[in-house]
Amino acid sequence: MESKVQKQIVDYFSYFEEFYNSSKSSLKICQNCAISINKLIHRCRSIKEAQIFGTPLEEFGGLQSKLLSALHNLISEEVEEIQSQRLVLEELFEQLCNKSRVLLESCKEIDFSQKIPLILGTPLQPPLEQILEFVTDTISFGGQICAQIETSLNVIAFKASDEQKKAIKKQKEAIERKHEQEKHILNKFCRRVEEKISNFIKDGTKLSLQFEPMDQMYRSVIRDVATTAGAQVYSFGQEGVDRYAVVYLKEKGPSEDELSVRREGGVWDDEKSAEMAQRRIDMVKQAELDDLEEKSRKRKHGADELSGTFYKQKYAHLIGQEAAIDAAQKTNMNKSYGEVPSENKKDSRSIEQTMADIKAKKVKKAETDRANADSEGSIGHSEGSNVQGAGSNCSR
Numbered sequence: 001m002e003s004k005v006q007k008q009i010v011d012y013f014s015y016f017e018e019f020y021n022s023s024k025s026s027l028k029i030c031q032n033c034a035i036s037i038n039k040l041i042h043r044c045r046s047i048k049e050a051q052i053f054g055t056p057l058e059e060f061g062g063l064q065s066k067l068l069s070a071l072h073n074l075i076s077e078e079v080e081e082i083q084s085q086r087l088v089l090e091e092l093f094e095q096l097c098n099k100s101r102v103l104l105e106s107c108k109e110i111d112f113s114q115k116i117p118l119i120l121g122t123p124l125q126p127p128l129e130q131i132l133e134f135v136t137d138t139i140s141f142g143g144q145i146c147a148q149i150e151t152s153l154n155v156i157a158f159k160a161s162d163e164q165k166k167a168i169k170k171q172k173e174a175i176e177r178k179h180e181q182e183k184h185i186l187n188k189f190c191r192r193v194e195e196k197i198s199n200f201i202k203d204g205t206k207l208s209l210q211f212e213p214m215d216q217m218y219r220s221v222i223r224d225v226a227t228t229a230g231a232q233v234y235s236f237g238q239e240g241v242d243r244y245a246v247v248y249l250k251e252k253g254p255s256e257d258e259l260s261v262r263r264e265g266g267v268w269d270d271e272k273s274a275e276m277a278q279r280r281i282d283m284v285k286q287a288e289l290d291d292l293e294e295k296s297r298k299r300k301h302g303a304d305e306l307s308g309t310f311y312k313q314k315y316a317h318l319i320g321q322e323a324a325i326d327a328a329q330k331t332n333m334n335k336s337y338g339e340v341p342s343e344n345k346k347d348s349r350s351i352e353q354t355m356a357d358i359k360a361k362k363v364k365k366a367e368t369d370r371a372n373a374d375s376e377g378s379i380g381h382s383e384g385s386n387v388q389g390a391g392s393n394c395s396r
Contacts, residue, residue: 005110008103009131016138019092023145026085030149033078040075044068048170064174086149095144096388100135107132180358189218193225197247202230208254209247213237219245243293 047067055064107128110119121127125133192273193211200209211222219235222245226233230250237243246262257276258268266272349357 005106008106012099012103012135015096019142021098022092023089026089029084029085033082034152037075037078044071082149090146093146096142097139100139103135116328190221190225193222197226197229197231200247201231207252211245213242222324
């Protein structure tokens with residue numbers, strides 16, 4: 001029994017040493033993770049409290065939320081690392097508790113009144129009662145370590161969830177503030193556009209009212225205001241680059257020249273208007289000159305060209321002077337073919353007579369062919385008889 005207990009004591013302290021070293025390493029890792037989490041939480045607070053309205057960072061939509069999301073992911077990774085270390089320690093602590101339980105159960109069967117080295121102790125080993133007290137203390141120590149890690153995780157989880165709720169709330173408030181600012185800017189812009197268009201219509205001397213390039217949302221405001229006021233609106237330019245709106249009076253819309261120039265990306269002003277007007281005048285003059293040249297050319301070739309028959313004279317060597325009905329002639333038979341009169345060439349028989357003649361001709365031809373075949377057969381027979389007679393004479 002003593003040897004069994006002694007072996008269990010050695011086994012327990014060996015495993016306790018492993019548990020102690022693992023606990024020290026895990027606690028160091030958890031401490032580093034906790035420090036990192038605190039730094040990340042401070043960064044989250046700084047990002048949430050930062051005001052980016054009116055700065056170049058305002059162009060990047062949702063920048064704060066994206067940064068906060070990335071930091072929350074890093075915090076989650078650190079928390080997962082602490083949880084993994086907790087699982088390792090809990091597994092080791094459970095095995096340590098099992099070994100201590102086995103040792104305590106074995107010691108219950110020992111009589112502590114005995115004067116043996118196991119109970120009294122040796123220079124290398126304390127008395128058994130002190131060993132059992134130490135075992136109880138180590139179990140309490142291990143339980144405190146696991147409980148401390150669990151408490152830290154709960155605190156971190158509470159902080160993380162609280163920070164996340166605050167971040168969502170602040171983000172929502174920031175979005176609402178931004179919407180309010182945009183609404184205020186849009187209302188202010190609408191009032192300014194209404195004033196400009198109203199003055200433009202009342203003035204009546206200007207041909208158009210051009211606005212600076214702007215986004216589609218603001219151009220739609222201009223269009224709505226102008227349509228309500230009874231004016232025309234056209235947009236020119238490339239979307240997202242230099243597209244702008246131009247307002248015209250209802251009864252004085254843009255000319256084709258102006259639309260063409262503006263759609264090609266040009267600038268329409270008095271100088272361009274005069275240039276396009278002069279170009280149209282030149283085009284009209286050129287058209288008149290071309291018309292006069294055509295008429296002069298037709299008069300030069302005479303009335304035939306004007307009547308559309310000039311081509312007959314031009315191509316007379318190919319088509320002749322006469323054509324169509326004028327060139328039509330009745331076809332007559334020749335009176336004779338050499339020395340034979342044409343009357344002798346005519347077939348005066350009826351169809352029935354012609355068919356009968358053809359049939360008789362075929363019958364006659366068939367009889368002639370049959371007679372020729374019979375005559376050839378008789379000639380061959382006589383020649384064979386002559387040959388046979390000559391052979392018999394030779395044999396004699």
